[in-house]
Amino acid sequence: SMLDGTGPEWLSEEVKTGTTIIAIEYNGGVVLGSDSRVSAGASVVNRVMNKLSPLHDKIYCALSGSAADAQTIAEMVNYQLDVHSMEIGEDPQVRSAATLVKNISYKYKEELSAHLIVAGWDRRDGGQVFATLKGLITRQPFAVGGSGSSYVYGFVDAEYRRGMNKEDCQQFVVNTLSLAMSRDGSSGGVAYIVTIDEHSTEEKVILGNDLPTFFDQ
């Protein structure tokens, strides 16, 4: 049958967004980025998946880990945020969205294996990035996640400076994604970038051959 390993391997392997995700805040907004590869074992089952999922107009989350778990958490929080924003009569805060994600991640931490980074803009605190790994919630100037993130910790530690503007942040995200995608077998495809500020939410795709290259490519 499909799930018992007698068919092709990719039918019985769990589908993971082995991934690279990143979010960074600047004065006035946030930039989120992700790759687009979804793998089941050694097979790439989707090479163009957008892992930046909207939770509300100006709040997005970046998905990594088990694709099913991550998508389900995002859908549940999307619903809960809709209800919450109707109750309070205004746009929800980024911290509220991150708390809802954290609540699910923490309560079901034994069953789930997904990590979501929540980032967005709200009137009260401007651009914010929250990491929710394993059920904690912490606000950070930037966050990286997914299997590809290990390879770029050194790069982001070295390159991040306080006070970068929107264009610097977008370039930082694109460079980081490109480096991670070229080293991590589970990351690849195209790069999706979302920029959120007070005035707009802009989604962009950068195709593989338009990504920055480095000395050995």
Added chain:
Amino acid sequence: MEKHYTGSQVKGVSTGTTILAAVFDGGVVIGSDSRASIGGEYVSSKTINKVIQVHDQIFCCMAGSLADAQAVTKAAKFHLSFHSIQMETPPLVISAASVLKDLCYKNKDELQAGFITAGWDRKKGPQVYVVALGGMLVSQPVTIGGSGSTYIYGYVDAKYKPNMSREECLQFATNALALAMGRDNVSGGIAHLVVITEKGVEHVVVPGDKLPKFHDE
């Protein structure tokens, strides 16, 4: 690159480690951290030197099981000095790397160690070779190894340039080691660097408090 032992699959004392080597204009820099640990839980030495001299202008760095690495380098030193007496000329860097490769390949079932060899010879000038865990030998302009290397792939890909000056290369190597030591809990201590050029060999030691600091430190 060789496998990364972040889960103490190495029995006994391991150099959970960060090692690197890079070619610059006129020479090579080879360097490492200085921590030896047992299973990632106990630091058995804070100041071990993992940069071993195998001949006048050829050094190598080891990662993996400390016992295996010491046994292999001792054998390699012997083979090389015998070889250089027979040939009546200083050995080539590739000879040193090949000696290590032979030992690693022929004993691949028992050994758990990988090597970076760097040096200068009259035939090809400055060179860097890497011998991976199973015994593959490859020449590269820049290479990193050990458990801490995962975190600096992105940094090295982005920042290494061929034909750097000696100072630029030293700064690049020191930064890379500092970044890896900052993220890998089994790498740390001081940075040992050796600069090899036609003229000779220079040891540079950077104590922990003089290592470069990054935005969050």
